[in-house]
Amino acid sequence: MRLELVKRPQQSTLFAAISPLIALGLTLVAGAIVFAMLGENPFEALYYYFVDPLRELWSLHELAIKAAPLIIIAVGLSVCYLSNNWNIGAEGQFIMGGILGSMLPVLFPTFQGPLVLPLMLLMGLIGGAAYAAIPAILKTRFNTNEILTSLMLVYVAQFFLDWLVRGPWRNPEGNNFPETRRFHPDAVLPELFPADGRANLGIVFAIVAAILVWLLVSRTLKGFEVRVLGASPRAGRFAGFGTTKMVFFAFMLSGALAGLAGISEVSGAIGQLRPTISPGYGFAAIIVAFLGRLNPLGIIAAGFVLALTYLGGEAAQISIGVSDKVARVFQGMLLFFVLGCDTLIHYRIRLVRSALKSDAAAVAKAAEPASEGA
């Protein structure tokens, strides 16, 4: 038995639409197996994971809070991956956006008023974009692999944040806790429906960002450039598209969005800087980008799915005592299945019974007419 891939003449539109759904289904099956191995009732566990968090209004608000950063980051990453730039350091850009955006309320707490929040968001965008420019410069100028540099910068950003909140930015009135002062009300991202839950403007940013990037990629020349350079750099160069400029464009756009996600998270859900401000959003967003098939509109849906794994992890830990670490296992498996199912879009998969026999038969057939002729 052997697997054989047969290239489809055209991409399968059917599988392009349903491959993420197949992947989700496979993840649920694999998840049920994991739960059974942990000695839980799989159906009950899956219920607490994926249904229970959707039953209450406040919980839906929490879902939006978790989905917002995932969507904002993933939308930016989709432009990177479409143009074949492998930025995997969004976690670091998220942190740097959070840090730079927090400068105003932390260092100048007396500066208040309606201007504060827009300035913070702007600085978050700049912080993320500037940090993402580093791997872009190194890639274009020194030909350095951007996967490794962008990832190394995540660790550097984490240490930098840790130093800030334990050192110069520590709250002077905070009993030596490693955190900055709490943001004043003008620096806090407003909640959408404070009566029902905590969801804030972040989710609005996410939807707007997704729609704007969707328009950019599918409706503008720049978007065409992104896709051409991603699919074939050579063809792109013939068309006069600049590879160097594209590296900067992709990295700084995704960095800016990751930075926006960072400052939104800090000023919205957290309200101050702490040693850890992200439960791995920058990495989970990579999964979101692929689950959404690198389409910003698909990414909105995918962001909610991943947000549900975070929430479900917490819910299942409280209700049935399953470790919330299972959530990360789910996320990892999901990406595996997504990538596997995406093959179905480009190839048909055939099971060949015995390679040798069929090869021999083919050779014999090819040889026949020749021997007749002789």
Next chain:
Amino acid sequence: MGMAESILLTIATAATPLLIAAIGELVVERSGVLNLGVEGMMVMGAVCGFVAAALTGSPWLGVLCGILAGALFSLPFAFLTLNIATNQVATGLSLTLLGLGLSSMIGESFVGSPGVRLPNLFIPGLTELPLVGRLLFGQDPIFYLSILLVFAVTWFLFKTRTGLTLRSVGDNHASAHALGIPVIGYRYGAVLFGGACAGLAGAQLSLVYTPQWVENMTAGRGWIALALVVFASWRPLRVLAGAYLFGAVTIGQLHAQALGLGIPSQLLSSLPYLATIVVLVLISRNRRLTMINTPASLGRAFVPDR
């Protein structure tokens, strides 16, 4: 034991996991496959090695389980990238994400439980020699294995027919396939070897370097190993040099932290990562050098046309 001797010993211990993981990945990349899942396979090796040793009390079984875990964990990557031609970068990344998640789930109840350390070699007479005794004859078995691996892999890649074939697969999979070489088979072998090495490197961390289990204890070492392969321009002996350079940076910054020079500890802790970026820049700025050495089919999916 003198100060210099003990520093050299700790450098060797810090360099060994990098060296083993990088040597494994070097073979994988020589076969034309880029596996970014080193970190994930390494952390799986660390947790499985630790758990096996803690349950059985035998660090040797721990090492064995670490190796097996790394190799087994590379299989899903091999299947996806080799059999159904998925994107190697994304698939490797998902291996790392899955490994980090799975390991923290497996190891959760072992956080803080006492570890078992692999014993050091002791040869009466030789180990007690001044200066070089401990360094040459008194380290843990994985250290010797790592040095052996470097030379074995050098010999295999450059002196054996199978090694030559493996490199040809990595340089031009289409031609290799046309010559009747089982490209996918070779690559399976390489990926499994890389997984076993990463697993062994992880087991070294949880059974020798710091004999305990801490979540995410690999702390980016798998990624540094990937960088080392580029740094070494795919040559085993240069990986050896690079790993010891990084071991020295790691230990140097730890000593600087202990001395308390007034430099923030976070800046010192980030030095190994900054150093990785610097050496990558220095190496890759010479475009021609990298172009010549990079396996030409590296990272490209291979689908046999018939």
